Amino acid sequence: MSRTGGKSDLPKKEKNGQSSNKMKSNALKASGALLDVSNIETLYGKITALKGVSISVKEGDIVTILGANGAGKTTVLKTIIGLLDDQPEKGKIVFKGKNIERKKADHVVSLGISYVPEGREVFPELTVKENLKMGSYIRSDKEEIAKDYDRVIRYFPILEERAKQLAGTLSGGEQQMLAIARGLMSRPKLLMLDEPSLGLAPILVKEIFNIIKTINDEGTTILLVEQNANMALKIADFGYVLETGRIVLSDTTENLMENDDVKEFYLGVAKEESVKGYKRYKRKKRWR
């Protein structure tokens, strides 16, 4: 199966798995990981949600974390950004060479990580423009903020049309666009997106993924948590599969798309057909 197979008109990857834009920007980049998460354990009270998770995100890449409900995907992102008090209990998180584990979210954002939570958390009583301003609250460089405003409007022109509208009255898709745009207003090196496709119509999902790919091609590294494995694997460079707080698989997206377990669990590739001709999805008990 080709990584860009099917009917999707997402930006195509070239033979070596990279778009030409990406290859150009990769050539300028230093090697090495932008983010290194080593063996983190995160607890909610007495419950251990992450049981020694390690992930690495190279500068310029899109890295995706796949996993079923409750696997711990959101917990990974919240632990990195510093939203869980006194967590991780164990392990290290290094961003741009600096240890950031157990640092407060404000500090982590100021270092260059932005987090767009699941569920389009916009400020409903503020206008679109005010929401975008909130995204740049840690900055004082007015001219550069104006440039970033223009940049996010280029990605999401609808937000300019709705600039004075209260965010709470936007459609679900528009709120998701606003949430991503607000995340970009801090000009992050690393943008972490939690389920950006959740609850959106297929056409809008495709649009959002196209924009995520463009944002990446223009230089922002992305850590993407998704249940829509089909779309995530098409745009990502590398992926991790998380299951009940542990990484059970990690590989390039090309290899993950060929992996039988990934096909069966996440890509909905049918294994059997019933006598009535219905596709049946065989459930495996454990990972190989």
Ligand code: ATP
């Ligand atoms: P989903 O795809 O459904 O969003 P997820 O992979 O993001 O799931 P998490 O939200 O990270 O999973 O949850 C991991 C585990 O931690 C789950 O068992 C969940 O019930 C538990 N958990 C999450 N938040 C809390 C909390 N605030 N208190 C206690 N347990 C929690």
